[in-house]
Amino acid sequence: MAAAIAAVVALTGATNPGRNASFDEITVGRINIVEPDGTKRIILSNKAQFPGDFQQGKEGARPDRRSFAGMLFINEEGTENGGLIQKGSISADGKISSGLSLTFDRFRQDQTLQLLNNDSANYQMTGLKINDVPSYTITSMDDVKRFGEESKKLSDVEQRSYWKNLVESGRLSQNRIWLGNTGDKGAALQLKDAEGRIRMQLLVSANGKAEIRMLDEQGKVRKSITPDSVE
Numbered sequence: 021m022a023a024a025i026a027a028v029v030a031l032t033g034a035t036n037p038g039r040n041a042s043f044d045e046i047t048v049g050r051i052n053i054v055e056p057d058g059t060k061r062i063i064l065s066n067k068a069q070f071p072g073d074f075q076q077g078k079e080g081a082r083p084d085r086r087s088f089a090g091m092l093f094i095n096e097e098g099t100e101n102g103g104l105i106q107k108g109s110i111s112a113d114g115k116i117s118s119g120l121s122l123t124f125d126r127f128r129q130d131q132t133l134q135l136l137n138n139d140s141a142n143y144q145m146t147g148l149k150i151n152d153v154p155s156y157t158i159t160s161m162d163d164v165k166r167f168g169e170e171s172k173k174l175s176d177v178e179q180r181s182y183w184k185n186l187v188e189s190g191r192l193s194q195n196r197i198w199l200g201n202t203g204d205k206g207a208a209l210q211l212k213d214a215e216g217r218i219r220m221q222l223l224v225s226a227n228g229k230a231e232i233r234m235l236d237e238q239g240k241v242r243k244s245i246t247p248d249s250v251e
Contacts, residue, residue, distance in 0.1 A: 055096075063092045067107070074100045075128070075161060101125050108139075115141040128156035130164070130193050147200020152214065153193045163191070187215050213237075 050065040063071055067089045072082035077098030090105035102125045108118035118139040123131040134149040167186060171179050186192050194216035199209050205226035210218050221233040232245040 150197040
């Protein structure tokens with residue numbers, strides 16, 4: 021360690037390398053940006069050292085994140101506040117697995133805003149999602165984990181009823197706005213109700229046809245407006 025510090029001093033001319041140093045380039049696996057008291061605020065990492073999630077200063081295991089590199093935002097109390105993750109690879113048989121997601125979280129809760137792009141062997145999707153997320157006082161992140169564990173103990177029919185009751189009671193996050201491309205190379209803006217059901221769509225198909233749709237609670241189109249219908 022002493023030799024490393026001496027090298028930094030020699031290369032940078034810094035008189036106090038612990039506090040001030042200048043570099044043209046630095047190569048690392050992970051950088052933790054912290055407050056004076058040690059609270060992590062931003063973490064930039066490769067996928068091998070990518071962290072778990074953070075709740076009030078405690079880090080939880082998230083092995084599902086180890087396929088991504090990126091950056092986490094952490095607030096003053098040490099709780100995750102959003103982040104940027106990205107990956108991109110192609111297998112020997114030519115299958116693509118690529119994606120990028122930038123998210124912003126509600127306080128002590130999940131993401132309220134997401135900008136994403138996914139590209140795989142089967143589909144490509146780019147979009148913006150705005151979610152209605154309950155306050156942490158109504159549903160905590162621990163509650164979300166508990167819901168998942170409890171549902172696994174139920175039959176398929178019981179699971180559907182279990183999740184439906186949670187949605188109707190406002191305990192779960194719901195997507196309210198989706199803006200992005202569609203599977204048929206069209207584009208769509210979807211506006212949804214409090215239970216995540218599409219109630220209005222603004223569509224442009226791959227062949228350029230424009231349409232506005234208004235739907236009922238069952239997803240049936242009740243009114244459609246096209247250029248021809250307003251002539």
